[in-house]
Amino acid sequence: MNRTIRSIGRRTARTSYWRRRDQLVGWAFSAPALFLLLTFLIVPFVMALGFSFTNQRLVAGPLPTQFVGWRNYLQLLQDDTLHRALFNNSLFGWVVVPVQTGLALFLALLINQKLRGVTIFRLIYFSPVVTPLVVVSVVWAFLYNPGQGLMNAFIKTVSFGYLGPYTWLNDGNLALPAIMLLTIWQGVGFQMIVYLAGLLTIPESLYETARVDGAGRWQQFWHITFPQLSNTTFFVVIATTVQAFKLYTQIEVLTQGGPANATVTVVWYMVHQSIRDLRVGYASAIAVVIFFLVIMRIVLILRSVLLTEAKEV
Structure with a gap:
């Protein structure tokens, strides 16, 4: 014992x-x-x-740093430029996130086929992701050139000369959509690879069973592929939403927030408040507000996903 x-x-x-x-x-x-x-x-x-609760400056001034309480946050409520930046970021997110996610899923389904040379297409679609965003923005600046850009030349050709040329980056109605198009093209490769990884985890036996039962391609996608990719879609939507609020490089290279604040974004405005205007305290308040806005956006997405799953159950 x-x-x-x-x-x-x-x-x-x-x-x-x-x-x-x-x-x-x-x-x-x-x-x-x-x-x-x-x-x-x-x-x-x-x-x-x-x-964010001080009047901190980027460089030392004649006056020392002082505690100002909620003054920076109260100023945010009266800052029209910041309000326009929030609107631009929200509009950018509502357009780019669903379009980029849907396009990424479509491309992933295409290159998931067992065809010769499909690896080359994967490389082509993913190459913009690994290219520095500054380089991509400079290249697209040439494409958007109103006089000699390929974008206007293409539109003029397909419309037989009836449309164009357009001043893409100098037109308040076209500048932000032009940035959206650039961003979708540059970032869709990353989401495509994520979706491709998700597709490879789906058991082939599910499709074989569905084909035996007479299910077509659309039925297989809607009842097998899409539900199996729910976690992947959630990750892609969250990542794309965060990237939408971090929009900065394209704006800095192409438009500098113009014309007339048509493309100003929160991160771009925050950086220029801290570096150009030396207002670190005010820029910090903007950063804190954006952090909580992004968290709220993620919580809302998570809540909608959980409600959808609960209804299915």
């Missing part, structure tokens, strides 16, 4: 030892990522939260 108890005690001790060892190994692997997350995300946000 005593020997059995001692044996059980030794096994329990070994189990506890290996459990602690696995936990330590897990923390060791997580430590670099946690350190980078703390250094480049959490600490800067806490600093921005603190600066």
Whole structure:
């Protein structure tokens, strides 16, 4: 009896030892990522939260930094440029997120076919993603050139000279749609690869069973492919939504927020408030507000997904 108890005690001790060892190994692997997350995300946000209640400047001035309370946040309510930036970001998100997501799924379904040379198409569609966004923006600036750009030349050709030329980046009604088109083209490859990875996880047996039951391609997509990609779609929508609120590089390179604030975005306005106008405190308040707006947007998306799943159940 005593020997059995001692044996059980030794096994329990070994189990506890290996459990602690696995936990330590897990923390060791997580430590670099946690350190980078703390250094480049959490600490800067806490600093921005603190600066948002001060009149902090980018460079030292004659007056010291002072606590101003809610003054920066109250000023946000009266800032017409910021309101236009919020509208532009929202419009950008409502257009780009569904279009880019749908196009990415369509392309993923196309290149998931077992055809010769399909790898080349994957490379072609994904290459804009790995190209620096500044380079992409400069190239598209040439495409949008009102005099010699290929965009106007194409429209003029297909319309037999009845349409164009358009001043894409200097027209308040066309500048933001032009940025949307650029962004969709540049970023759709990433979502396409994510969807392709999701498609590869769907068991082929599901399609074989559906074909035996007489299901067509559309029925297979609607009842098998799309439900199986629900988690993938949720990730793509969240990632694309976050990218929509981070819109900056295209604006800085192509339009500088113009014409007449037609393409001003929140991140672009925040950066220029801090660097050009040296108002770090006010820019920090903008950053805090945008952070909570993005969180609210994600929560609303998550809530709609959960409600949809609950109705299906």
